[in-house]
Amino acid sequence: MVVLLTSFFDLQSSPSLSLQVAIAAVWVSLILLIAWVTNRFVNSDAELVRKIVHIGTGNVILFAWLLNFPASVGITASILASAVTLLSYLFPILPGINSVGRQSLGTFFYAVSVGVLVACFWHLQQPEYAAIGILIMAWGDGLAALIGQRFGKHKYQVFGVQKSWEGSLTMAVVSYIVCSLILLFTVGNVWQTWLVSLIVALIATGLEAFSLLGVDNLTVPIGSAAFAFVLIQLLS
Template identity: 70%
Template sequence: MHFVVSLLNSFFDLQSIPPVWVQSAAVAIWVLLMLILAWVVNRAASKDPEVIRKIVHIGTGNVILLAWWLDIPPIVGITASIVASVVTLLSYQFPILPGINSVGRKSFGTFFYAVSIGVLIAWFWTLQKPHYAVLGILVMTWGDGLAALVGQKIGQNKYNVFGRQKSWEGSLTMAVVSFIISSSILVSVQGNLWQTWLISLTVALVATGLEVVSFLGIDNLTVPIGSAALAYVLSQLMANG
């Protein structure tokens, strides 16, 4: 993230540019770098669309950390979300993002992903609690992203939910990664309390459940929003209890 700002600073005098422009440019460059990385991998190493999609999924999702670190105004994140949502909708009809939406099944996951980022920024930036938005997005970014790759590559123990095949290896990965993400963020903000660990465990289990029962890529909406909302509500209840 610091690299992105340093890159901008090497070409421009950031002190003379309105901060919101710098923040917007940093976010845009980060996303562009992730798309370039996916294109390079697609050309040089792998033709597996699921791998390409998860590279973009994990890479672009981390932009929420950049947004948190730069304290971007909500309007920047919301606008970026709207633009990304429109582009992804168009990409289902036109080859705007080849390889990203081609996962061998009907899915609106990329669209829901863009929408969830905008919703969480609008919600938690306004409340001055951006860490909940970060938690929700990163649970989806790393939890679902790694779960899909683990399940696809080494998942041997299968089970079916609503006609969709899942693996216990993938679901376990989702739970463990979600717990690590949630606890890392909440401990850094709330401190090393037993309530923090309990909330993190609850979020991890619920996020895994939401991912398991998803269809048409809707987990890219339910997992981040559900995780962030649950962490927020439980934290408020335990703080006032």
Template identity: 70%
Template sequence: MLTSFFDLESISPLWLQSAAVAIWVLLMLFAAWLVNRFANKDPEIVRKIVHIGTGNVILLAWWLDIPASVGITASIVASTITLLSYRFPILPGINSVGRKSFGTFFYAVSIGILIAWFWTQQQPQYAVLGVLVMTWGDGFAALIGQRFGQHKYRIFDRQKSWEGSLTMTVVSFVITSLILVSVQGNLWQSWLISLTVALVATCLEVFSFLGIDNLTVPLGSAALAFVLSQFLY
């Protein structure tokens, strides 16, 4: 298991572990500010930098074996800040005041739910899987779809692209298979579960609205991988 490979719990006190996570998040926010200030004024690019960058904090929490209480508390704080940011310009460039999406709020909530769910069961890999499918799959699907999506389709008055949806499927499959193979081994069950999760995650992303895919995709992906693993392994 990856935690045994890194095995940093015995040498890193809790405050140092938490500081490592906080520093990573601050670095991602600083990178987004730099891009917004000097390189690219597109708010969607800035949001995706934060979306993809901060989501990887779940890997640090896994490798450093940070307690569930710390992750849940951080999720509550982040959720509160993001809710306020929809009303006040607390996170300019990440949320727009009056923006018709609660994606950032759902993003923070989903991380807290997954940590509370799987950390307490000593199965953190499923929480990591769910968050990273959202982080990388959904993040790259949006970027690829907006820049290279030539073949459009509509779902519930929302325009999507086949290029973006295919990106979501491929990235979700890669993320899921890497995690399951690293934990469960290179077995046919790992690949079958990965393919199933990738397809379902893509459907959840396609049929979601108002940013709720940041809740349905991670929770659905993690829950499906967990249930299938219990049944197939």
């Protein structure tokens, strides 16, 4: 996907701000439409709908990175999304994503992590690390939850939160793939990529295991991005 987008857009000349916002809005609208159709017409549980939104919206970071969105767009979107998600815990604004009174702030933390990573790594002119953090959260955590719930037969607990080894293995594998693909595209050094991706995958898996109140939606993306960035600087 990265290669296709890169070949289609000239990274030296960004689209206008209005076009950037329109592209992101269309993508998010498409994901919400898919989630609504799934919830309305497919016999599925609420968790599948949440993970469709969780995985799909996370990919917006690719558009932000490859189309050179200004940091202000990502930060503003994060603030607005954070406000909406907080309200949705009190009112049925996002009934398919948050349940009123649900004992988790995961969606809120997810929105906050996007703003934090964009603010940090756009300032450093290293947006690929923000992409690593958000995509590990989106794909790794999302697929880990789905695989764990459907196929997780070997359970363990971390501070009272039940996990499965099948889900954790999925988290590790997906995190490794996401990190290695982005680092190969940006850093290019093969041995650094394999080593850093392995370490980041293990760290992300450990952080995801501790998910009390959905805090992993904050610690996983920020931790993954930070460790990937620091390790690459140390090994360069």
